[in-house]
Amino acid sequence: MSDKEKAGKAAATAALAGVPAEPGAPKQDAILSATGVRRAFGGLVAVDVEHLEVQRGTITALIGPNGAGKTTFFNLVTGFDRPSRGEWDFDGRAAHRMRSYQVARAGMVRTFQLTKALTRMSVLDNMLIGAADQIGERMWAGLVPGVWKKQEAANRERAMELLERFKLVDKREHYAGELSGGQRKLLEMARALMLNPKMIMLDEPMAGVNPALKQSLLEHIKDLREDGMTVLFVEHDMDMVHEIADWVAVMAAGQLITEGTPDQISADQRVIDAYLGAHHDAAQH
Amino acid sequence: MDWQFIFSQALTQAIGPTMLVYALGAIGLNLQFGYTGLLNFGQAAFAAMGAYGLALSVVAWGLPFWWGIVIGLAAACVMALLLGIPTLRLRADYLAIVTIAAAEIVRRLARATVWSDTTGGSDGMRGFSEPFFELIPWDREATWTFLFVSMDGGRLAVDFGIFELQYSYRDTWIMVVGWALVLLITGVMALLIHSPWGRVLKGIREDEEAVRSLGKNVFAYKMQALVMGGIIGAVAGFLFALSRANVQPDTFTTDFTFYFYVVLILGGAARIFGPVLGAALFWFLYNILSQGLSQAIRAEVIPPSVLDATQVGPLVFLLLGLGMVLLLIFRPQGLIGNRKELMFDVR
Numbered sequence: 001m002s003d004k005e006k007a008g009k010a011a012a013t014a015a016l017a018g019v020p021a022e023p024g025a026p027k028q029d030a031i032l033s034a035t036g037v038r039r040a041f042g043g044l045v046a047v048d049v050e051h052l053e054v055q056r057g058t059i060t061a062l063i064g065p066n067g068a069g070k071t072t073f074f075n076l077v078t079g080f081d082r083p084s085r086g087e088w089d090f091d092g093r094a095a096h097r098m099r100s101y102q103v104a105r106a107g108m109v110r111t112f113q114l115t116k117a118l119t120r121m122s123v124l125d126n127m128l129i130g131a132a133d134q135i136g137e138r139m140w141a142g143l144v145p146g147v148w149k150k151q152e153a154a155n156r157e158r159a160m161e162l163l164e165r166f167k168l169v170d171k172r173e174h175y176a177g178e179l180s181g182g183q184r185k186l187l188e189m190a191r192a193l194m195l196n197p198k199m200i201m202l203d204e205p206m207a208g209v210n211p212a213l214k215q216s217l218l219e220h221i222k223d224l225r226e227d228g229m230t231v232l233f234v235e236h237d238m239d240m241v242h243e244i245a246d247w248v249a250v251m252a253a254g255q256l257i258t259e260g261t262p263d264q265i266s267a268d269q270r271v272i273d274a275y276l277g278a279h280h281d282a283a284q285h
Numbered sequence: 286m287d288w289q290f291i292f293s294q295a296l297t298q299a300i301g302p303t304m305l306v307y308a309l310g311a312i313g314l315n316l317q318f319g320y321t322g323l324l325n326f327g328q329a330a331f332a333a334m335g336a337y338g339l340a341l342s343v344v345a346w347g348l349p350f351w352w353g354i355v356i357g358l359a360a361a362c363v364m365a366l367l368l369g370i371p372t373l374r375l376r377a378d379y380l381a382i383v384t385i386a387a388a389e390i391v392r393r394l395a396r397a398t399v400w401s402d403t404t405g406g407s408d409g410m411r412g413f414s415e416p417f418f419e420l421i422p423w424d425r426e427a428t429w430t431f432l433f434v435s436m437d438g439g440r441l442a443v444d445f446g447i448f449e450l451q452y453s454y455r456d457t458w459i460m461v462v463g464w465a466l467v468l469l470i471t472g473v474m475a476l477l478i479h480s481p482w483g484r485v486l487k488g489i490r491e492d493e494e495a496v497r498s499l500g501k502n503v504f505a506y507k508m509q510a511l512v513m514g515g516i517i518g519a520v521a522g523f524l525f526a527l528s529r530a531n532v533q534p535d536t537f538t539t540d541f542t543f544y545f546y547v548v549l550i551l552g553g554a555a556r557i558f559g560p561v562l563g564a565a566l567f568w569f570l571y572n573i574l575s576q577g578l579s580q581a582i583r584a585e586v587i588p589p590s591v592l593d594a595t596q597v598g599p600l601v602f603l604l605l606g607l608g609m610v611l612l613l614i615f616r617p618q619g620l621i622g623n624r625k626e627l628m629f630d631v632r
Contacts, residue, residue, distance in 0.1 A: 142480030
């Protein structure tokens with residue numbers, strides 16, 4: 001464990017010290033704070049979260065069995081879906097009325113469960129499209145290269161640094177469609193960083209990644225915290241959650257059933273029940 | 286059979302006025318479909334907006350020619366907005382359905398008998414092109430020769446030795462203006478596509494949710510592409526109307542749209558020069574087949590019992606359709622497309 005990582009872990013632990021392990025627990029400095037978020041598809045209530053706060057500068061895992069509503073909750077807070085009701089603040093601003101692209105501009109950037117690499121574009125173009133506030137993205141400015149060339153060069157430099165860090169620099173001229181599944185995950189994460197986000201939302205970052213790449217992906221996620229970002233991620237793999245999460249929120253059947261440190265969560269009977277079904281031990285009685 | 290004549294005719298057409306109309310229409314589609322992934326099946330209606338905007342302004346409302354041009358462009362713009370606002374937030378296929386229906390509505394309205402006093406109904410309108418041809422900077426007596434290009438009594442002739450291309454006084458003007466427009470618009474496209482703006486469009490084509498997650502207002506970009514492509518379609522409509530000196534509603538059927546698609550796919554979608562090359566090749570093939578078969582029948586190379594002159598038209602389209610199928614099987618990227626790009630699953 002590097003010194004930087006130790007410091008990051010210690011800071012996150014300190015920030016969460018004394019937070020009670022119960023659903024909706026208030027945090028010292030919540031970057032995301034959601035209240036009464038509900039999403040129903042017809043008669044099916046997919047998400048019904050009373051209150052959830054995410055502590056700034058930590059890695060928070062959102063876990064739960066299949067169909068618990070984790071991805072739906074992700075879609076709601078990032079503006080990719082509209083809630084039936086509910087409000088949330090992101091970084092001190094009301095975010096529940098924002099559209100998805102406004103959420104991203106406000107500093108909350110997400111990735112997807114099924115990686116969305118822009119396949120018929122080069123890896124470098126995939127990165128460059130992520131840069132925020134590009135002058136040349138206005139149609140009229142696009143006509144006059146002189147107006148945007150300088151900013152483009154700066155963005156390119158940043159993109160190259162990130163590609164270097166994510167070990168994709170040799171692939172920069174390749175089509176993103178030529179990358180392996182794991183490399184696409186890395187590219188998606190690197191691309192999200194082009195926006196300089198305050199909070200990064202990873203939807204199952206480990207799904208379909210081979211074990212060799214898993215470790216490097218874990219390190220990259222820790223680096224995000226060490227660089228001052230807040231990470232919220234959806235995951236199934238409890239080993240991974242144990243290894244990197246500072247805090248865990250557990251959802252089941254659309255509701256937030258508990259919160260706590262990874263150790264607290266592993267020992268929590270409600271979590272075991274949620275994963276295995278409440279009646280798994282019925283035979284013993 | 287006079288092969289020299291057949292080839293001369295086909296080459297004349299391959300860079301002639303009609304080819305320019307196809308090229309312009311396909312350039313607009315290239316921005317929408319090739320780069321942004323918008324399935325606009327109503328490009329014929331955008332051309333109709335241009336053609337009818339011009340004709341109605343000049344003939345029915347007695348406005349000056351340039352007002353007609355402005356009104357035609359504005360009409361295309363309004364139509365793009367009307368079609369885009371309800372559909373661009375939905376999945377791509379909705380736009381396809383709405384545009385194909387809207388194009389038919391436009392054509393039916395244009396040929397409706399209710400206001401045929403104004404629009405001419407199914408006969409259409411004429412008499413709006415004079416101001417355009419009055420702009421021709423040379424007169425009907427102009428005669429000169431420069432290398433292999435010569436003008437004889439206002440008509441243009443290009444003599445390549447074996448082949449000779451000839452254009453009438455008016456067609457020559459259509460070509461001067463048409464080629465200038467094609468080059469200008471292609472240049473603008475090249476600048477736009479290679480700018481960050483163009484990069485966002487390509488991103489939307491690949492995966493609009495991903496682009497949205499990166500903070501881009503996808504709806505606004507799609508709208509810009511739809512409007513720009515529609516305006517270029519209206520320019521194709523101007524040239525079409527002026528080259529024929531009339532507008533007729535039934536020339537704006539969905540076939541017209543699909544020729545634009547054929548041209549675009551033949552040349553190579555998402556390539557700057559794809560529409561221009563595609564239009565030249567499409568119209569060359571169409572003409573060489575038509576001319577060749579007609580000549581062969583006339584010279585009795587093909588006996589009348591096998592094929593008669595009235596069957597040439599349908600047969601040519603049948604052959605072009607077959608060619609299109611073979612192209613999609615063996616060279617799906619078109620003339621200058623990038624095969625590698627087609628090997629990835631888009632979604």
